[in-house]
Amino acid sequence: MGKAFGAVLIIITVVSTAVFFFHDFGGMSLWLPVDASEHGHGVDHQLMETMYGSGFLFVLSQILLGLFVWQASDRPQGWKYRIFPGGAKPMVISAILLVGIEILTLSFVGSKVWAGIYFTSAKPGALPIDVQAGQFAFYFRYAGVDGKFGALHPDKIDEGSGNFFGLDPRNDEAARDDIVVATMVIPVNREILLTLHSKDVIHSFYVRELRLQQDIVPGLMIPLHFTATKTGRYEIVCTQLCGLGHYQMKAYLEVKTQEEFDKWLKDQEAAQ
């Protein structure tokens, strides 16, 4: 029984680890997608560091457990037990040293990555985009020709007629040229400053390729800034349970070159 346990455990460990090395299954990748953001490599690097450190601990401890159980299976009747060399002390010391060093490194390096994303504010000249989340869609607002966002009036929200933000163009000139779209289009290599707000419950803004996730809390205006480094079409999905349509709450993010973006913006401005 012990040999079986040891063997099964080692097989489980090997298979689990193998997926880490061979994670492409013809069209289905069980791994992080391409990183399309400026800060993303820090996140990826941190994740790989953690993966190596904790993967080592995982494999080591599972294999040791399997090995010890394997050994323990066919010992003779009347076997006098042996104590692990040194008793509890090496365990405690190695745990404190190994894990201690690992977590010290991780928290120092990791905090730097985190600080790089969240402790800094957007540089002047970042493109401001206003994000409205609601059950169950995202809408994005650009300031338009005048460069000013119209004020928000929750009581004016009327989704049927396309007023997703609660703008009041009748009385508010700044709101008249605001561009409201359902696909977020941004230029590559330019910093974007999002202002996230929700009209009803908590939603979340998650783009895998940007390595970004931020809850959108009603009552709060949460700033989030990033720079996309690769053009392409990505999905923005909601990751905070928001009701029945949660799984269908998404929008597309199109990262275009500056020229394409300028053209797109012109077209949108003309349509207002």
Next chain:
Amino acid sequence: MSDVDITTGMGHAGFMEESPYGIPSGKLAMWCFVISDAVTFSAVLFVYGYLRIGSPDWSTPFKFSPTILNGIVMTFILLTSSLTMLAAVEAAKAGRKSAGFGWLCATALLGALFATLHLFEWGRMIDDGWRLFQNPLGGSVHFGAAFFSITGLHLLHVVGGVCALAVIALGYRRGGYNSIDVEVTGIYWHFVDLVWMFVFPLVYLMNAQ
């Protein structure tokens, strides 16, 4: 509390391990309850603080007369009831049964008086238009919510305490409860008093005009 003295941690050193605190289990459990209840009150007061800091339009409606004055009287009554409770415990410890009973009754009566004054206070606020969800002054609606839930929770403790005191007093006179039960009830009562010492400044004085 009826199982208290059965499982008393003292007095059976012959066949049981000493309780590390050397107190009866009823008392130990009451202390634990007090700790847990203190955490509950802290949580509610935390909610109050959180919302108050987050509300720029917080109302401070309490006038010295009648509200604050009433509060001072209530505080005085509750403090006095703590004293009578002390006397009850002392009397019970010394085995002076009728004195203990009398002090217990006095404590319960003072508690009931406190609750009555408190309910009058509530009635006045409700007449003024305060509700859990409504602020007649137009400020933050959290005032009513916080006021009624915090004082309500405390009032619930007072009313529960008065009932417990009455049961204990009667049981003590008949011999169903002993001095330890009286003491355990005392711990609870002092705790209710102590909580008021937080509630009164935080909820009343801080909201005085």
Next chain:
Amino acid sequence: MKIRHLCPLLLVLLVSSGLASVPVPPPAGGTVTGKITYTGTPPKMKPIDMSKEPNCAKEHAASPVLTENVVSGPGNTLEWAVVYVSAGDQGSTPGTQTLKFDQKGCQYIPHVLVMQVDQPFQIVNSDPHLHNIHPLPKINPEWNKSQPPGTPPLTEKYDKPEFISVKCNVHPWMHGWFIVLNTSHYAVSGSDGSFTLKGLAPGKYTLTAWQEQFGTQAQDVTLASGETKNITFTFKALPY
């Protein structure tokens, strides 16, 4: 600009399905015909961005669907206005025919579904994805049901007259109306803003026209036997 040219075609398509719900009138009654028009500048019909739902975005890729809260036709006419007898009604027949309300290409078809009190109607999901159907009544009981693709139609009815806004939370741009009336004498204006109420017995009526953005207007009409009258409702439109 291409969008504008395609509008009439689209509207015709929409109306043809909308008119299906007009009941067959009894013969030899009076008739009221007319137009719904507006003065002023109405809000623009804006193209709806359906990129969130790739199925629908693909379906309407050639000609984006426009918002339907104000659908204006040539000559300042208004589509999707409801004209009905609001007072003096006589000879109404109960609605028994089951009406159909379809969700297709992330749109409600028809945009305005007029029904009578206690008249059954079916809600169908013709799309290959989920919709939730959420009418927002104030008098009638409220419900909110989701309809995964492939599930059978929902059959519902309302027992009190009301103008009920309908929405789909999964596709917030989807917007429709359930108009529950006490009378069988009603009509929905077509793409040219015209409407016809047939089979009205002689008498004095109050006709009310309702448009979702501009509200209601009422006119009194007296009909003799077999008479046909022509009236016009004119709403005031503001640009925003």
Next chain:
Amino acid sequence: MSEAAHQHGEPTGFIRKYIFSVDHKVIGLQYIGLGIVAVVIGMILSWLMRLHLGWSTLAIPGLEKLSPTGAPANVMTPEYYLSLMTMHGTLMVFFVLTNVPFAGFGNYFLPIQVGAPDMAFPRMNMMSFWVTFTAFLVLIAAFFVPGGPPLSGWTAYAPLSAVGESSGPGEGLGQTLWGLSIAIFCVAQLLGALNFIATTLDLRTKGMSLARMPFSTWAWFITSVIGLLAFAVLLPACILLVLDRVAGTSFFVPGGLVINDRMQPHTGGSPLLWQHLFWFFGHPEVYIAILPAIGIVSHILPAFLRKPLLGPRVLIGCLAAIGFLSYMVWGHHMFVSGMNPFSAILFSVPTLVITIPATIATLLWIGSVYGARIRFSCASLFCLGFISVFISGGISGFFLAQPSIDTYLHATYFVVAHFHFVMGVAAIFAMFAGIYFWLPKMVGRMMNETLGKIHFWLTFVGVYCIFMPMHYLGLAGNVRRYAAFTDDFLAPLVPVHQFITIAALITGAAQFIFLYNLVWSRFRGPKATENPWQATSLEWSTTSPPPFDNFGGRQLVVHQEPYLYGVEGSAGDYVMQTSPETVEAH
């Protein structure tokens, strides 16, 4: 009124004996029974969810009968999926993971292990079970009320959970019942915790010093202290949530909300406030589930290794340290919640620090396995399995504890894998170990080892097939709490979900082997002796099952440390705690 519990006299009527019993053993069995009912319901819910995730248009026969609106034509609607998920989480966390290892086994064995005739407050003990039972009924009622069961998850984040029906189906009466149920549950847990603490400290028999208490007793004691403080916060939080729903307050609901084009009447509350209160309870709750499991495994393991564990004092210290730290880390659930990003670092560091005592405990177990001659039984296999899944689940904590990685992995299946392994599966393995180990004591019959081993292998391999792939799904960005995977990047991952579903069905089916074994053994199993495992703690010094007052009027005296295995004693290679003989150190 004030006679001793052991002088109560054994009740004779059926109701006093088995239903409203003050006997801690009966109450313990009641908790375990309630836990089994809850776990079966929870598991069936997870089957339904898994089927839907694998094949989202699948008609599941009979589902329409359970909820005509939730499953028209037997096809699950997304809101019903979320409702089932919420009920699964709530049932499992509260009524299984909290009830069985802590309240169930704790009630049965804590008094016996310290040599007490009953709990300190037997009647309060009975009350806490029936209050728990009431909470259970209130929760189950949510299945049948109009509007259906709640769908806001076991965390019930406001405002979704607080604004009522307007936010969609599944937010009607069911959510209110959820709030009430959890508030009632908190009361029961508080009563239970008081009882456990008083019993542990005050009712130890002569010689049972704190240092001689078994690991399980220590774990239950530490858990009681955690529970005493954690549930004390959840209780008012739930009451305030219910007030928001029914009394129009706005504690957790900000102003200016527009739901379905309607302005909400609430103003000025804070959704983050609910998260703070909930997770202040929620993180310690994780340890309320896992600490008793650790205690049970550490208690059972030496009996089958036939040697004491390494560093018993260190292990207890680790439990206490984990319990203490559990109060400083709640914010790691809120890294992306919109909370101040500076506090993320503050919460991240103690979270990472928790891995130190957890690693020490794990290494102590592994080191203890070294050099042993293991007696392989179902109980020991589940203990060894526990160590393995605890490692697997714990390791992923390294990732989630770091805000910079959590910003990618938060709310993905990586998290699902993490907490199912470390909190769910690990605790359930400990429960299985506990039942295989203690059932002979509890009902006086041995369990069938062959069926038990089949059960073990299917379960052990099964849980790895279910939860290991979820880590990789999470790394691929697979969002959790989705009723179906329609997004472009999620659709290709569905085959993995289908694999997991099949694994879950098989693993779930294997649990019926266990249930059959349990019922069969209860009535037909071979009679158990007083000490079938040749174990040393006090529960093995009495008959199987123990008499009403646990020791038949005897007052035991403890002379030994709890785990004297592998030493020569009068009974063989072990020395009972009650044995007065002198033992030489190994």
